[in-house]
Amino acid sequence: MTEQVQSDSAVLLHFDLKLEDGTLAESTRRENKPALFRLGDQSLSKGLEQALLGLRVGDKKSFSLGPEEAFGPSNPDLVQFFSPRDFLDTGVPEAGTIMLFTAMNGNEMPGVVLAVTDESVTVDFNNPLAGRRVYFDIDVLAIDPEQEEDKNAHIAG
CATH class of the missing domain: 3.10.50.40 (Chitinase A; domain 3)
Structure with missing residues (x-):
């Protein structure tokens, strides 16, 4: 060795x-x-x-x-906002949930749900x-x- x-x-x-x-x-x-x-x-x-x-x-x-x-460093561009309607199939997640999302190229990427309101779901795709x-x-x-x-x-x- x-x-x-x-x-x-x-x-x-x-x-x-x-x-x-x-x-x-x-x-x-x-x-x-x-x-x-x-x-x-x-x-x-x-x-x-x-x-x-x-x-x-x-x-x-x-x-x-x-x-x-x-x-x-944490990249603010990797924090994305979704409509609660985007979660009709899975149900709107709670803040703190880690979910897999499918990117446009078909790759899966984890995101951490930061906040949930009636108008939006904020997801952070930065490495935790x-x-x-x-x-x-x-x-x-x-x-x-x-x-x-x-x-x-x-x-x-």
Whole structure:
């Protein structure tokens, strides 16, 4: 296995993602299902990738990322207004409901219902963590785990 996380490494890790008030937003430890990420494939923010670079198997790291480094700032253009009539099939949701909406291109995207009035339903399509500082606790379990399997398969085969 690779000794250190590099810019193109696959990294298997456990993480806790917390908000400023300590609320746990996401955790791989709850279900004991570590996450596998590939650096450089655009699935992680540049800030998170930078925090992982140079880590080794067994390393534990705690750090925070500001909105620009993590999930980006909240974009007011992603707050949309709908008519309650748009919800005839599903029923008008309550504020706080997370719903899947189908975009014009057919992709589904989650939205958080912010407010409901007789005239409109306000939905926020920003990532729920956009605009927030987030805190990570990370344990590196393996680096390039599938590459190691591929090498072993190649050597054995």
